[in-house]
Amino acid sequence: MKEDRKKKWMKYVVVTLTLAIALAGSFKYVSGFATVSSNVNGRELPIYCVETDEKKVALSFDAAWAA
Numbered sequence: 001m002k003e004d005r006k007k008k009w010m011k012y013v014v015v016t017l018t019l020a021i022a023l024a025g026s027f028k029y030v031s032g033f034a035t036v037s038s039n040v041n042g043r044e045l046p047i048y049c050v051e052t053d054e055k056k057v058a059l060s061f062d063a064a065w066a067a
């Protein structure tokens with residue numbers, strides 16, 4: 001019984017580590033893929049539109065109301 005539990009936990013650990021490594025790799029890829037910034041007088045301004053031939057929609061929420 002203990003060996004079955006140990007094997008089960010090892011499977012969970014391997015899956016969790018694999019997912020963590022994949023997630024970390026995807027963040028590294030995505031962060032290097034596209035970086036856009038609009039800075040005026042040291043203040044970040046929102047980007048409302050970007051000229052592109054691709055049909056894409058982006059939706060974001062500003063949660064920093066006090067800033």
